Amino acid sequence: MKRRLFADKSLNIPSFIFRDRTFSVMESLVAFLKEERGLTFAQIAELLNRDDRTVWTVYHRMKKKREEVERDAEA
DSSP: OOOOTTSSOOOOOOGGGGOOTTSOHHHHHHHIIIIISOOOHHHHHHHHTSOHHHHHHHHHHHHHHHHHHHHHHHO
């Protein structure tokens, strides 16, 4: 049987992370869990019931979008 990472802990997700509509809900959620909570891609994948490669892809797509937004803001 697979061990559950968060069986006894709750994980609060603040709603303000979804405010910026530049990023998808999944991108915002993965970035929050990775950057603010320090979870690994494998842990995030288990929480979201996704493959860890999918989570990695979503995170890197979000980082790329963030860089483009910051670059456009500077111009």
